[in-house]
Amino acid sequence: MPIKNYRWFIEPLSPEEGHLHGIKGVLYSGQTNYQTMDILELGSYGKSLVLDGKIQSSLADEFIYHEALVHPAMLAHPQPEHVFIVGGGEGATLREVLRHRTVKRVLMVDIDEEVVEKCRIHLPEWHQGSFTDPRVELQYLDARKYLEETRETYDAIVIDISEPVEEGPAYLLFTKEFYEIVRERLNPQGVISLQAGTVSPASLECFSAIHKTLSLVFPVVAPYWAAIPCFALPWGFAVASAESDPRTLSPATIDRLITERIEGELRYWDGLTHQMSFLLPKHIRARLKREERIIEDNHPLFTYH
Amino acid sequence: MPIKNYRWFIEPLSPEEGHLHGIKGVLYSGQTNYQTMDILELGSYGKSLVLDGKIQSSLADEFIYHEALVHPAMLAHPQPEHVFIVGGGEGATLREVLRHRTVKRVLMVDIDEEVVEKCRIHLPEWHQGSFTDPRVELQYLDARKYLEETRETYDAIVIDISEPVEEGPAYLLFTKEFYEIVRERLNPQGVISLQAGTVSPASLECFSAIHKTLSLVFPVVAPYWAAIPCFALPWGFAVASAESDPRTLSPATIDRLITERIEGELRYWDGLTHQMSFLLPKHIRARLKREERIIEDNHPLFTYH
Amino acid sequence: MPIKNYRWFIEPLSPEEGHLHGIKGVLYSGQTNYQTMDILELGSYGKSLVLDGKIQSSLADEFIYHEALVHPAMLAHPQPEHVFIVGGGEGATLREVLRHRTVKRVLMVDIDEEVVEKCRIHLPEWHQGSFTDPRVELQYLDARKYLEETRETYDAIVIDISEPVEEGPAYLLFTKEFYEIVRERLNPQGVISLQAGTVSPASLECFSAIHKTLSLVFPVVAPYWAAIPCFALPWGFAVASAESDPRTLSPATIDRLITERIEGELRYWDGLTHQMSFLLPKHIRARLKREERIIEDNHPLFTYH
């Protein structure tokens, strides 16, 4: 059967691979100080945020991405009260963090005010009013610089940034030097979590280099993954910390913690999803084991876009 | 960065979604009695088999698909000796079955002789000579009719067919009536396995209807999944049987069984991959639980193509 | 070199041919009572009007389309004072008609008020304020019905409508019956002009059927053509009348008439362009000669879209 529709968004996944979407509507399209930004209504995924030509999240499956990014780190900490979000423009990472009843304060630092402002207007299904929660402080700054200069420390730091593309705003937030800065801002049982690129067998170099780099900085590094269909390729994440390890929590413990600590019902994360996520396929484990590549400020990593 | 190349294969995933591949070469292209067939060299996945416009498997990740399809069923059986393969044109399902030292005879029945012949010539990395193994018998017949008429029974029946598309050869191999025929051809501890469509949240109807239909025919139905990047969307599978259940096997048991029974080294499947694969995400479990749709000969299921 | 950009508009020209445009912006996108409407900023053509998925005109070359549509008919009439425009939503056909100093009144009848309103807002480079010219009357009606019921007659009737697509608003404005209605509304020296589909050798059936149909209704039918790159394929037009024939006017006469009658400088049309346009290539003349197809209300013509 044929492909319908006549306006298309093509997300390049490599110079020779793309994900093709029928565009049903364009809610916003512009150029911020840092990146191009589009909010599109896509045929199979509904409303979607696109930065520098790459889908960040879509209405159909943002619950998978945001629950997977936030909850394993938060549940690995015994009582997360102070949380720092790097990036997170859509406000959905904030939404998931705020569901944790233990949370007293969240500082979200995104460099791109225009992205956040437009998401606030156009993506209410994402933030669901989180930006007005009294526990939230929002600043438009370079998160790296902020973390370098502050003396505050946090129970969890959630890094929700777009991929490291040349001339994009994010590539210096994927380096060993950045992770060292982040480590210094964690409380003793503090944890970080981050998205870490695709785990497609043909393109594991980003995920495994991030994993290698994290393991030089943090005693505990727990890689995990999820299938987020709007990204086309399967996706990797990691939790890292000095001592808190989500992999030590049984499915039953996770289910109990979710009931005790989280408001409302999760759609993706529970004890079994938790267990599944930290079980990587054999070929990915093999690749992580032999990876040598370290990402540094003067030897950064760039992904295709 | 831009998309390079100038010849493209677009696989439609829905009327408004596609997977776009740069074509580096066309090894074969033709029309068989049953379907169109192309063997393409794709930029990101290498050599790939395409039937009726849908990728069946690619050099880059066929190991994921074929190991996932074959081993959980075979390992769930205490001693699989007689195996029946429905379809499996590339010869890679056969390859994985033959790695089991217990196997004495494999009957592969594919309706489309031309597909098998062309795969034999062009896809040696897939079959690796399996078609000439003395344990193998190959017949070009309607597998459903064959199973209906034979009195033989099997330890494992592996159903490796393309998706149910209208006017395609496969849609009557996804119905309750077909599964009843299959059940009658199993030995007491016999198992079946099959690919069961995407598990993308937006398109779960195929996977959950197959699961529902199987559960009316088999006491044990064990759904599982894998991420096979050339399919773009995450993919579902199922093992079904009267009593053998792969979910009862611990990772350690799986690793031991693999060492004892399987020739050579697997790249994808091992104890942890096994455990992961049968742990479905929460939203998929929820959907399976509430599914009512039963696939029958006079009420068949068709997927988009 | 590769194709850049990541949002694309694909105009299907046939089931197996398309014109692909990078979308730099979407100025408007909606569904009127009659058709879908998009105003896109395209990479190579700038701002462009798209109705039902087909480009109507673009900033880069609308001067070719609108000058070619309007001036040959107007110049073939000795003194065009009363003009009727069928369709013409962008307001550029109106703009070209109003440049003729002889014109005293123009009635523009377009069925789709929303298209005209949105063009008024977004396409000022097209209409250049023409809608507020005191000589203009604008009505939102079925032009065919209007012409059937009115007793007025005109010196020129310019038919500026989109192609005849099924369920689109235009297909009953391409039939013998419609042309008979139009003929009755012409003054003795009155002329009509219209766009008449592509003249690509592979798709001449529309152009030649319109020509055949016109020739049953009008003693003079003068087919002509232009290359309008945003249409990809070369395009056909026709002037028809009882007696006025643009082909009898020499280049020098055309140049003199343009100077005498038309305000401002034309970019496309002059004596030599006039002469060129009515000289069709040999294979097109051959096809027109042998065409038998007549377009009638109960045997309408549809183009691909």
Place this chain on the structure above:
Amino acid sequence: MPIKNYRWFIEPLSPEEGHLHGIKGVLYSGQTNYQTMDILELGSYGKSLVLDGKIQSSLADEFIYHEALVHPAMLAHPQPEHVFIVGGGEGATLREVLRHRTVKRVLMVDIDEEVVEKCRIHLPEWHQGSFTDPRVELQYLDARKYLEETRETYDAIVIDISEPVEEGPAYLLFTKEFYEIVRERLNPQGVISLQAGTVSPASLECFSAIHKTLSLVFPVVAPYWAAIPCFALPWGFAVASAESDPRTLSPATIDRLITERIEGELRYWDGLTHQMSFLLPKHIRARLKREERIIEDNHPLFTYH
């Protein structure tokens, strides 16, 4: 209506514009010493030759391209006997030259033997056996070098080469220095003809620079054009000479010369097509008049590909 098919050839026309073709078959695909070469069966144009990703000619409309390239120059010469073809791999330029009964010898020099050999096998509809005509000599050499070194002179030199793309074989055949070499190899009434890029208003720089460059070398330069739909954009050509000018020939003279001198029936070229072709639209004439760009060996011109 939707776009059918699933294999596509996208010809980039600019970084933001492309021509999209359904691929029905791939007859040949390879890399020569000079360029990539594909012979594709395209949905709307049939068999087509593609070099370095650009369509050279298609079965549906190669008659337009080759008749337009050859006949105006040949008819402008009083008695063309000795002809030199630069490039012309398909053999169709040769075919049209050989139809002239006056021709005693044709020397065709194409740098790329593989292209010619593959065209000979796969494009018999193009060459129609011309390569075996006893008047023909074929050499695989650098045509520029050959013309520089030979002492022979010709009545017509037809330059049938692909566009000047960086690292392609053709760009030094579009310079002032090359045209000076060509001029020295013409007999007193000798003429040259060549394709000269698109005449689309947005991309006239190539056509007008070639015209300007020719006019520094030849007293007579006659630019002309044709619509060749498989190229998507309208296309420019030129005849140049010391004294022979095709524009001085009336339609009646052209028709008479065709009857007297050419074997068989032409499909595209005749007196009226001839007259039309040399009448350029006003905006193209304006651009030619003000062009200053001269193409030189050390200041070459490249087109997008």
